Amino acid sequence: MGTKTSFDFAGNIEGALKDDQLRRNLRKAMDILVEKRHTVFPDSNELQQLRAAGNAIKRRALQQLPQLLEQLEANCTANGIQVHWAEDTAQANRIVLDIMRRHEAPAIVKGKSMVSEEMHLNHFLAEQGIEAVETDLGEFIIQLNHETPSHIIVPAIHKNKDEVATIFHEKLADTPYTEDVEELTAIARRALRKRFASAKVGLSGVNFAIAETGTLLLVENEGNGRMCTTAPDVHVAVMGLEKVVAKLSDVPPLLRLLTGSATGQIITTYVNMITSPRKNDEQDGPKEVHLVILDNGRSRILADPQLRETLLCIRCGTCLNHCPVYVRIGGHAYGHVYPGPIGKILTPQMEGLERAGVLATASSLCGACGEVCPVKIPIPDLIRRLRNESYDQEQTAVVDGGGYKQNLAETMVWRGWELANRVPAIHEMGTRLAGAMGKHLPKVGPLKQWTCVRNTPRLARSTLHERVRNEGVSHE
């Protein structure tokens, strides 16, 4: 989806708002996630301490980012993991393809990975005649239905069980219609076990890469991540370059924050730490492990001291769950891989303001995302920064496409506004004019957009000053 040059955000939003089923599914799901997070972090003081620690750990990692990546590379290489660097998603896709070709693998089993979504890897591999099999239950469901994830943690959360039942019945051979969730899960287990047993290559993301030991850490509940990283001959891990942390001891507080914020769990079913391919005396595990480190605009984001904070993100998705906009429109309306508040700040920086800057407008700046972020990313500040860069009045924009919204009419209006508020005579004249014209505001341009869903403001004929002069002040 991100390959589109433009997308109809307003149209998407309108469509989503009219979809009652979608809105019911989302509301229910997000309320559950918010409540579960609340239950797992009952002590507010403790949570604030933990968030401060998480923020400091990730900030320290960013402070030493190039050094840590070099250390990670050196340690991974010493452990036998092959490290690849990709400047953009095309390079990353190419690296995965080369590995697939070398092993003559017709298919790849995939654990959940947002970076692989960012790469549009499935689509790319399909064009090369290679089948990518999503194995996370939610991802499996939406892949069958040719959809993309609508949430970064619970990708099929926009679907209810009736819809899943229909998808399985229609898309999987010999599958009777059932709305029983246990049975639906069992169907997926049966379908995917064969794939795990036969796949030559498995793919995963990375939650944290630990520089001091060269270890890739993954969290999950289903076991599909362990399958993809253990059963095939080859394991390919893809990660954004901001995922590296310095030390093993950095991990426990980040894990608490990640699993607590993402799904309201103290710990996931599995914490899977991978440090090397199969050694000579070992019986199983992949014989090759590859790590693909992806930049795709991140090094550019890192260069600005404020925008850099975007890279603190640990992809827990809690900002989505708490966002009044996301809850009403869902992930697909955003038209890009990363939806919700984090998507609003990340996507425009990756793809440029002209293509994706409109995402930053979908916020009431209520501040909820910033309040819940486990690593304290000031998301509302960054949204405002991107909005300002879209106009770039000070000519200081650093994000691609800065000033794309500048237009003469608007600039003139604001110049006029500035003048009117500096010169009392003009202000006076303007006020009188507004009073006289008040009932006849022309319904064009932004005014029309405003008034088509709201009452037209009616300006008073006389100013408050005049009324006080003429009528006095009643203290009743």
Added chain:
Amino acid sequence: MNSATNDNQGARKRILARLYASGTHTTVVPDVSIPPELSFDRDEKIERLTMLMSAIRTEVHVVDNGAWQDKVKELARERGWKRMLYGPQGPIGPEIETALRTTEDGLPELVAYMQPVETFKEELFTTIDVGITSTRGAVADTGAVVLWPTPAEPRLMSLVPPVHVAVLDADAIYDSMNAMMAAENWARGMPTNALLISGPSKTADIEFTLVFGVHGPKELVVLIRK
């Protein structure tokens, strides 16, 4: 291959150059300490681990050190396990053999995992109904057993069979993941694969309905040897 390697070296050089030039070394790092972790005595650790893991449907049994094999037999008969995967060279291998290689009725056939998975995959995925492993320890604060699979007890043992039985020494339960990593100096060298396992495989991807046994074991049994 060669040109691919060159491309990759070029990408690496350019990415690192951008990162070094980014000025990120000036990032302010607040001086914040990690909140203190919980600590427990021996009994509290057993209690907390049992409580947390049971809450996510792990079956925890605290047994006398010499009696854990009896519990395995009891469970095997009760559940009708037919084929049990074990590691003969592993820490509990000999004890399992002694306990289960008998003429008694109703006990599972023992299957040794001693060959490369390539020649064993079909059998492993389709014929085994329980895998039994030792553990390296456990962490009490979040509730999980810790496994470092070894050549003697390979990685898939705790993943592929529908039931995983994990045998844990009460003395190997640490307060927290950090405490365990520090006490055992994990930073000095990590194994091929290290795992924290808190329960049976589960999902809530359909309407948040919790279902156990998606891709990994449907049941996790932890025997704590006291």
